[in-house]
């Protein structure tokens with residue numbers, strides 16, 4: 162983005178820390194309780210500048226990052242936080258050109274990160290059972306110009322999403338274990354599977370489900386992000402942090418047999434390690 166043009170989305174950051182996304186339009190102004198800034202003062206100029214309202218109140222004009230886009234969408238569901246979304250993109254091995262299936266779409270928070278990762282050559286297919294939530298996600302993605310990279314279905318995942326051989330599948334829904342037959346069909350052998358679940362009993366149910374399907378190389382993880390107050394002379398963590406967003410479960414879809422799966426089962430491995438006298442977490446040489 163060398164200079165800003167009509168249609169571009171910019172992030173306005175006030176001196177009080179408030180952050181708002183706006184879409185630039187000719188003859189429009191950014192209205193704040195501390196005055197206005199005509200969009201014409203931004204169009205044709207580069208981002209990364211400070212511009213003031215007619216009352217002299219300064220705003221930082223920035224090109225938004227993916228985390229800003231996710232944080233600022235309208236939402237009626239819990240969204241995947243940027244810290245988890247970034248890690249999910251890496252664990253699903255997404256890059257330009259990949260094809261990924263997601264359910265449920267929710268407000269489209271994770272869809273933004275998935276689309277940004279696979280564009281321009283790749284595609285996200287996303288499935289949402291509730292009509293009102295599906296429509297909100299469509300509006301959120303349209304505003305950000307991401308709809309060319311996403312196909313949204315308003316249906317239950319159990320009805321299928323017309324995809325085969327996708328590179329990755331991510332499920333952020335209550336009972337992902339109910340959909341593993343379909344995920345197995347849709348995901349190419351060797352493909353990447355992931356899910357986010359808020360409670361441990363759901364994680365156990367998913368682990369049971371994965372062990373009865375063709376998934377291996379399974380992991381359960383959780384990310385804690387501790388933000389700091391960026392004041393050099395009084396550097397310390399902020400008073401509050403998000404203590405829990407969700408557990409992240411990842412696995413690979415494989416062609417295998419029950420017998421082979423038993424050899425890789427975590428319980429068998431635990432007993433084997435005990436027998437070989439290895440400590441927990443110690444790897445084979």
Ligand SMILES: C[S@@+](CC[C@H](N)C(=O)[O-])C[C@H]1O[C@@H](n2cnc3c(N)ncnc32)[C@H](O)[C@@H]1O
Nearest residue numbers: 240241265267268269270271289290317318333
């Ligand atoms: C926590 S939200 C997903 C949030 C989304 N990942 C985001 O970042 O905005 C879970 C969504 O899954 C949807 N859902 C639940 N079961 C579903 C199913 N069987 N098929 C499709 N969507 C489903 C719910 O309606 C809900 O909108």
